[in-house]
Amino acid sequence: MSWMEKLKVFDAPLLSHHPLCSSFRHDLLRIGGWKLCLGCAISYPITLAVLFGSLRYPYGDWEWHELAMWGIPLGLIQLTSTIGLTRWRFVKVVVKIILGVGMGLATLAVLKLPLPIPLRGLIFILCVQLASIPAGLRSRNIKKKCKECPYQARWDCCPGYINTRYNTGAVHELPVMPPGEKPVIYETPEGKTVELPVPLR
Numbered sequence: 651m652s653w654m655e656k657l658k659v660f661d662a663p664l665l666s667h668h669p670l671c672s673s674f675r676h677d678l679l680r681i682g683g684w685k686l687c688l689g690c691a692i693s694y695p696i697t698l699a700v701l702f703g704s705l706r707y708p709y710g711d712w713e714w715h716e717l718a719m720w721g722i723p724l725g726l727i728q729l730t731s732t733i734g735l736t737r738w739r740f741v742k743v744v745v746k747i748i749l750g751v752g753m754g755l756a757t758l759a760v761l762k763l764p765l766p767i768p769l770r771g772l773i774f775i776l777c778v779q780l781a782s783i784p785a786g787l788r789s790r791n792i793k794k795k796c797k798e799c800p801y802q803a804r805w806d807c808c809p810g811y812i813n814t815r816y817n818t819g820a821v822h823e824l825p826v827m828p829p830g831e832k833p834v835i836y837e838t839p840e841g842k843t844v845e846l847p848v849p850l851r
Contacts, residue, residue: 665684667687670812671808671809700757713762721751725752731784810847824844826849
């Protein structure tokens with residue numbers, strides 16, 4: 651297996667940031683077999699586009715406080731995702747676009763601060779640390795959702811991490827269904843009906 655194939659399948663969670671199952675299909679962007687975190691795949695390229703665009707477009711001449719005045723509020727739009735207000739895919743996409751613009755403008759604001767370069771570097775690191783807080787909350791929300799799943803966050807044997815490094819070969823009492831897009835209804839030997847997520851194609 652080449653390193654590209656390994657990254658695409660075995661190490662897929664490094665790029666997806668979510669379990670690869672139907673429960674999280676709206677959080678993933680799938681391109682040619684690759685499963686990427688929708689938010690990161692949208693916001694980071696837009697952030698870079700804003701940074702490079704400042705070399706050509708008028709906002710590149712704004713003062714640091716003007717950039718911050720726009721960048722910080724736009725970046726805070728990410729909180730709507732953190733508190734669970736972006737359940738629809740279209741809303742997720744719009745929020746991540748706005749977030750990317752906000753991060754780009756906020757980064758430019760830090761770079762333009764009238765301070766020595768080392769101090770600007772420290773402020774930038776602090777901003778990155780603050781920005782990682784929503785990511786930590788996102789991980790907590792994912793874990794909570796997985797605990798409510800019939801597989802009970804057993805990532806070593808659940809359909810969200812089948813064929814990845816998280817899968818240890820352990821066997822769950824519930825079966826893993828064939829890949830698909832939507833959960834399936836399964837009747838247990840005890841006669842109970844449960845909705846099982848499936849691995850994504």
